[in-house]
Amino acid sequence: MTIELVVLDMAGTTVEEHGAVYEALAEAVTAAGGRPTEADIQRWMGASKREAITRLLAESTGQDPDEATVDAAFADFRARLDKAYRDRPPAPLPGVPEALGRIRAAGVKVALTTGFDREVTTALLATLGWRVAPGAAPAAPVDAADGMDGMDGMVIDAAICVDDVPTGRPAPYMIFRAMEVTGVWDVARVAVAGDTVRDLQAGTNAGARLVAGVLTGKLDAVGLGAERHTHLLPGVADLPDLLGL
Structure with a gap:
């Protein structure tokens, strides 16, 4: 699927x-x-x-x-x-803009979720130079270069923060809200990735088909791998290959 x-x-x-x-x-x-x-x-x-x-x-x-x-x-x-x-301004992790560009070029939506409130989330996106594509309808495939111009060109389909849901992780609600915003109905067509135990718990609680832990945060493969998951990856940069994109 x-x-x-x-x-x-x-x-x-x-x-x-x-x-x-x-x-x-x-x-x-x-x-x-x-x-x-x-x-x-x-x-x-x-x-x-x-x-x-x-x-x-x-x-x-x-x-x-x-x-x-x-x-x-x-x-x-x-x-x-x-x-x-x-x-010390935040920056994209290595390979992330390129990876998200490949994902969106294949017609797959990309949503970010965070435990930050809306004000912090908006400021962080502005610092990165990332922007949310207009509209919530299913997006047509985009030119991969639109997601590969570093901090100036990254486009995502939704940015969901803790203000948008009644309860944050490990509840699945931010994932469900991302589905609602992007027009995706079937959770079996959703992949979730994160660097914390709560990220994996939220993906599992949502019933996502793919729940991947990435080792770019504070936890190593032992700590993160102890939580239920479908895959462990070095980072988001490896996600397109996993998805066959």
Whole structure:
């Protein structure tokens, strides 16, 4: 059965942001009174960042933080992340624009999903120079060069963030929302790839035909491979060959 939609995580999967999101998360939670370990932070990779802050603070203090505390910590996280991105701008991981260009040239849709909110997602896409193709109807095949011009030419079909769904990963809702936006009806025609356990869990929970872990994030083949998956790949750059494109 032909794959019609590829759903990809952003940070660590398609975008190299040098671990800034997790450093900012750890610093913001610590500043709010939490005591997260590296293992604690890794456990919340791929989740909604507000949810991660809430749960990390609860785990540290033994009680749920109030809304004002979470709001302040989340604002601190975003400020730290914004500074980190200004000091060291994110960039596409090697081979990603070329890979996504090949995928879209074959008529397969590409959607990005992220645990960031809409404001951060929009700013990140702008920094990368990536743009969302207009319209939600099925897109005709495009010239591969349109996805191979580096940061200036990358085109995707949808960018779904945690604001768009009732619950973030490992719930499958961002994948379902990507299907809705791109006009893909059959989850058996969807491929999902990501660098975190929650990415793989979301793909499995959605019932995607292909759920691939990529080793461009913090987890190695042992850590990521322990989660249910269909494939493990060095990176998204290897996805077109896997799909036979």
